[in-house]
Amino acid sequence: MSMNDLLSITPWPVFSATLLVILLIAVMYFARSTAHQAIRTASGALSRALKIASHSLSHAQERLGERNREVLLAAGREAKERVIEREFTRVGETVRKDLANYPHLHRGLSEAIGQIEKDHQDAVEVPPDPPGWVRAVEAVSKLEAKDGGSEVLADMHKSIVKAHKEAMEAYREASTERHELLRAMMPRWRDVQQLLTQVDKKAESLLTRSAGVDRHMQEYEQIVKREDKALSVLSSSSLVQFFVSAMVLLVAIGGAAINFSLIARPMAEMVGGTSFIGVFKTADIAALVIIMVEISMGLFLMESLRITRLFPVIGALPDKLRVRMIWITFSILLLLASIEAGLAYMREVLLQDELATSALLRGGEGPLENSSLWITTAAQMGMGFILPFALVFVAIPLETFVHSLRTVLGLIGIGLMRALSLVLRVLGNGFRHLGTLTERLYDLPLFVPLWLESRLAVNEKAELPVQDLREVAP
């Protein structure tokens, strides 16, 4: 039914329209409570559903947060254990080395001290013997001069002077000898001093290390106690590790791409330049496989050396088997590096051949003889040989990346869930308010009947006490 049909229910369109509006308002007025209920139910249902979804997301976010916390703490605990283990190993090494040297040191010190003692004993000053004839001199001096005492005294004086001179000479000789002995003691003092300095240095290094171990142990305790401070430190450290390792991995991907370009062209000589696997050239895939094998070998080598711990099975192998594995992976790497160097050489040869053919087909001269060509050839060969070994070290950032990725993904997930939960909560509230607004909007065209209704209600209230009184009166 079109608008024209509706307006032609009476001969006057305006009257028809007015009639229709009145009818509509009447219908809306009578259906008001049902419509309000329907609007309330619909908006309430939507609001509740969104709030439940929001709650559910909040719970999931909390669970994810808890899991992330566990992961972070476990990773932090493991890393700290590794650090502490390494520190203890170093301390142990130092102690073992120093204690192994201790008997030697002790012997050196004892010898030096013994020698000093001996020299000291030897250097003790012996006082000169007192002259034995002092009493004789006293007796002679009491004699009378006429009894010839003066002559005797003169002789004695002479003898004493002579004896004194001899005694002084002997004393000087003895002093010189003692000085010599004291001088000989000096290097031994220095030896002792040097040995004690060494001991001091080693003790100092041990103290520094033990302070480091103490610090690590404190951090470890914080992690074990699941303290928020430790968690915050681990979280930020994990993010830093993620970005740094991602950057190093990007550099490694660049290296792999260069490696790929070095060997893809000559690979066409080996596997043909026109066969395809899917949409990719077989030669390209072969080159890629070689690079992937190199990276895998690098990973196994790093695992065998226990530098990384991506494959616990390799780390747990018996030492003998592990050493064998090191040699095997290294040999394969060496072989692949040599193959790559050969392919890089072949690439240069092919390039020259292609240039010569192109020049011939263009009708020009052949490529000019380049005397420095060997430099680029050697550089390519060198890169072909070195890059596989350089790619070995990709294992280290890869391990860090994989470990930190778990945390970072967890953090991103938590952030997304939190945002989604908030959006759902806002939407839930929005729908509730929208329901109320729709009710009000529904009532808007009904303002006339509603006003009349309210007036009637007021009048009824005003009349109600009178009626009640009438009913009560007999």
Add this chain to the structure above:
Amino acid sequence: MKRISVLACIVLAACTQSAPGARNSGVYLLLDTSGTYRGELRKAEDVILYTLSRLEPADSFAVARIDTGSFSEKDIIAKATFDERPSLANKQKRAFAQRVHDFIARENSAQHTDITGGLLQAVEFLNEKGTGRKTILIFSDLEQDLEKGYVRDMEVPFAGFDVVALNVVKLRQDNYDPNKYLARLEQWKGQVEKSGGQWRVVNDLDRLDSML
């Protein structure tokens, strides 16, 4: 385990297209050696060298002359399917270029021009090679001049072929009446497109990149 290995091998073999298959190109160049066109052969050598430089390993290329009776393998001057190894393909290209050069240096004019026979030979050659993309280049003035007794009123099956007419020079009578030149082009175009082929004309040899 054995079954899995066999299955893996089958899947890999299915994915691998060891034969060139539908990815390679085949080019057959017809060279008009009639008296009216003899002077253009030096240009043809440039076109051949350019084509050689554009072709990849596993592509096929043949150069044949158009003479009195062109529906013959004897008219093929040089042909090659380039090796999959780039180094060998380069050697083949150099040898090919040398053969074409020698031919152009010593070739005499043909009495008649059997273009249809040459086209038939080209179609046969490229179909036999089974290349993915098939292109026939005609280096000629497109004026067919059959000797008495040669019947060429059959329809050549051009379906799946690109036919490119190169350096279609105007003859003396075309200058008097250009309609003849246009009619000649229209006739060949109709013939090619009627049997399902694609027809193009490239007269400007400086834009050969649109040729292949």
